[in-house]
Amino acid sequence: MIANTFAFFLALFSSLCAAVPSLEVQGSDFVNPKDGTRFQIVGVAYQPGGSSDYNPGNDPLSNGTTCLRDAALMQRLGVNAIRVYNLDPTINHDLCASIFNAVGIYLLLDVNSPLQGESINRAAPWESYNAVYVNRIFEVVEAFKGYPNTLLFFAGNEVINEQSDSSVPSYMRAVTRDLKNYIAKHSNRTIPVGYSAADVRPLLLDTWNYLQCSLTGDATDPSRVDVFALNSYSWCGDSSFQTSGYDVLVSDFANTSVPVFFSEYGCIQPYPRVFTEVPALYGPLVTPVLSGGIVYEYTQEVSNYGLVTLNDDGSAYLVGDFDTFQKQLNTLSITTLQDTTAQNTTVVPPTCNDSLITTTGTFSKNFTIPAVPSEVQDLLDNGISNPNNGKLVALTVLDVTQTVKSSSGVSITGLKITPLADDESNTPSGQTQPSPSATSSAPAAATTTKKSGAAGLVRNWAGLMAAVAGVMGWLVC
Template sequence: MLMQSALVALGATLAAAVPTLVAKDNYFVNPKTGNRFQIVGVAYQPGGSSGYDATAPDPLSQKDICLRDAAILQVLGVNAIRVYNLNPDQNHDECATIFNSAGMYMILDVNSPLVGEALTSDKPWESYYASYLNRTFAVVEAFKNYPNTLAFFSGNEVINDIGTGATVPPYARAVTRDLKNYVAKHSERPIPVGYSAADVRDVLFDTFNYFQCAEDGKADDPSRADIFALNSYSWCGDSSFKTSGYDKLVEGFKDSSVPVFYSEYGCNTPSPRIFSEVASIYGPEMTDVFSGGVVYEYTQEANNYGLVNISSDGSIILRSDYFALQGQYAKLDFTKVQGAKPPTATAPKPPTCTSKLITTKGFNNNFTIPALPPELRRSSRRPVSNPDGSVLKGLEVKVLAADEINSPGTNKADGVASPTNGNSTTTAPDGKPKNAGARPVAIVLPALAMGAFAFLAGFAI
């Protein structure tokens, strides 16, 4: 743990490319400018969450892969990534620095269900124990000193129906409390901790109220979540604000006392996706209530949500979904989206925790949460190509200036297809894929001028 802390401290000595943000009332805010921050994110777990192996490198421990992907995400316009499975015993200095320099924040899950280190939906009291909590603390310890660590999730969809709503909430809130207390004691700055919920309308708003309420209405209640997010796939295809039920979400969260955002979105029916919900998420219908969202997901896996394909040799082919999303971003004026000031009106206050907040029969309405367990009271070269097989040139991670955040349309690469071209058919008249037989050419990134971080010198993808 001491060695890990020393490595993290080394990473924190660099000048930050992104400003450190705070969760102020119901918004993310840049404390230097006073401007609100909207998350323009992508879920990032190359290989898929099911491919995570605690004995193998995690997604933020391989600099060559991080540099390759940061460059691609930077061109897309992303300013944040969400990572689900991390090994706190591995070193993340290089990848954290790469994404920081590219103007991207990291939203991190502390649980890892695949290796049995997570709060469970079934019998949560059996999974709330000292060694599990130590694992979550280790994730915080590994990432707390990186300036682009935006937030931690204490849980992901652990509450997903009435049955789990009856048993899980006190334990999920206890984990939130434990993480917040650890951050308060061991981090030099506050880092928000919150919950990523399933968009199951039967329990969604009861879950929200359970996490955002405070004992006696005091905002500094250590068990109260700092943020609340939801994984929502209710907008599919060419839908609308009302048809998708987004209007009901805005109505349900309009009095939130904490920032609310999509921790996953991007229904893949029909496919390929068109991401028409982007206009609403970053438009006047929603931005007063929501703080952006995270598209699911970066790499194409068996579930068919990918923005890119990764070949066995590490080469990348951009999918039509990538260009569709890029095209939707291009329709927006992100200088206005990110430049807005919080409303001058008084922010909503957290409701007092009381059984009256819970409206669904069977959902837990007892806000007495478990005590802390007694034990704790003591270099590579990989090509990137368009769907038609043409290879991108000049693709690089551009090191942004201090306090600069990545934004759609800011960074470009030679040869990247336009959103319109990217959405065109990927087959030739003979019915064969346009990129069939294409032989991508390696793209070399120039060395990043990272000062003390000599590990990036001469590095290329």
């Protein structure tokens, strides 16, 4: 009887090991294909050490011990996504990707890096767009396409920054086309490809219109982006919907044919931040148009935007902004965030034409996309050589071993990740950090819940089995 019970629950728990469903882009919404609900990004930028600290052989998703600590803190914080800017596609990311998957956190990944030849040079894009560069970005696809929590790839970040960059937009469409065609041929699922723009007027709207329009008149054009994001720091301090210009953004993007969201936000002036934009960003005036955002940033760097200070010995100390951001997230309606049926799934993209470019500057009105070089076509047809294909792996450790202290200096004890069931993503937990008067055992984070009845019982047993796994060392994937 005991053996049968053990086998039953082990099989049951194994069936729930994938925490997140792979999302789809339908019209201007991110959609959970399992139930048709709309997904809102509640994210944080994750690039410990900044771009200057990136070196081949080491990136933010290469150290499982570090990822376990940070995933546990992010699960408490309440985010459901991270953006990672610089990645080495030749190394193993299985453990980190599996950890973030287990706690219901999606990955938004830039395919470029600051190293020579690993991004499009806006000064001469025709020189940097070559087979060596394209092979590199295809390596990123191969490394991360196997993880269900890979949400999207960014083909570029603030590459189109000047009106004089007249030839850059067409090359961004070429990179987008190549990425999407490679994914279509060499991945078993569609993974969206997008662009992250600087919030610079009037360049922003021209960039959005240029990249979202269709050369074929429908959504099948592979050179149009699947998503469009902007790095916006317009809401500073205790601002308002009108003062910050959020009202203008909502109006400008009201007819978007792709999901639009903030790929960075979190103005640093005045400091400390109050994050009053959070309830606005996820409130009724913004959510009908925008799909959430990524706060900048997780780690404290010299720019002072961090939520957490990380030390060389592996210890971590929460910054006051962590508490403030968490408190704002705790005010949000989970139903509004994740349980609303997607409404904008059949939006038709505009057909590319000169009238979409509205400024009087030199922004390109040329929608002729650079042809695919023969060497790149070979990569598209046959795939890259020796791809490093990532896959989810079993987790045998759930507990964080490093010292972690709250912003008040109190040690956070019992910190661990809590694996979620297969239809759940992470959501704000409602908890706060320990006060100076006591230490704290980390309670389980709240999650989206889409099951009831017997299925709800399965979810509860999954939570119990996760707890047992932490004690017994059973495998949790």
